[in-house]
Amino acid sequence: MRLPRTAHTEHPWRIHAVAPDFGVEDVWSFRTPGAGPDDFPVMLAAMRAHGGLARQPPAVRFLFAVRWKLGRLFGWDRPEAGLGGRAGSLRERLPDDLRNAPVAPEPGGSPFTPLYDLPRESVRELANGTGHSLMHLGWAPAPGGDGEYELRMAVLVKPNGRFGSLYMALIAPFRYLVVYPALTRMWERAWREHGRPDARAEAHPSSPVPPM
Template sequence: MKLRNSAHFSQPWRIHELTRDFRLEDVWALPTPGGPEDFPRLVRIVCSFDEARRRSSVVGMLFLARQVLGDVFGWDEQSDDPTRPSLLLRLPDDLRGRPSSVAPALGFTPLYELDDEWAAELINRTVHGVIHLGWVRDDAGGYRGQMAILVKPNGTPGRVYMAAIKPFRYLIVYPGWLKSIGRKWVTASVGR
């Protein structure tokens, strides 16, 4: 379920220190009810985003199309552009000592992992993006995952790119991803 931006900003997340110059694009409540110790399982499930690799799914076809376009237009080429430095350079010392236990899919670089918070970044020629996971108390006294996407578009091409992919994100990618996370969460819960 999509949440208001305040659901992200009202939490005392460490990511706020690092992303003051980023725009909060989306905040989602994840279908992952659990206890205080379940956050590492959420990180593993989200990082295993295999829908993007399944060419038989609509989400997989979209990611394949994005990969082809990225190759043609050079969107994903790495560069040493000093205007887009990694957030790893902004990490305070206490977060540098908290590397992620898992590497995310789709070219993201892990930034840090805490008991209730995890973040990774992606830098390319269209955007500097951050995926942030948090573990929040729910209304029933338990916990659930919350995912935020933060972006800093790279100029006009980045803003056009973000506008162009918005309908695909809302109509196809997020619904498919959230269902996949929910299925994996239930499956992992049954096996515990």
């Protein structure tokens, strides 16, 4: 479910101090019935078990395929346009406690680079010719005040000039109508199928997030 930007900006996430120059593009919530405050690693493990793009519906895979083809055609994904090239990694900004904390590696094929992992917060970054983006996953109290928690995803972006801003505006309808609804179905199903007591006993805090 789409949330207002304030659902992210008003929560005391550590990312606020790390990336104050990034704008909040999207905020989305995913229902995890029965989840408690310490179940974030369980959710990450469930997401990993359900895989990434290969498990998405054909429409989502088609959109990503078109994006990668355009990236090759226009050079958006050249190494010099990515992290360490045009854009420096935000790891340079991290305070010592975040920089030294264990971080889970990304699964093979993921375009994201891990930034930091915490018991209720995980951040990955990606840079290319269109901009520098962060995928922030957080574990927050669910509405209703019954003590349950839910997964929230925020996409933070620093566009590459006017072109980057135009690109984000052009792909917004595809994100809202196709990509995020598909993610919702997949990640909420992952919780229903794997967010059980036996899964919680097997979960590990370093469980990586899936590729997007």
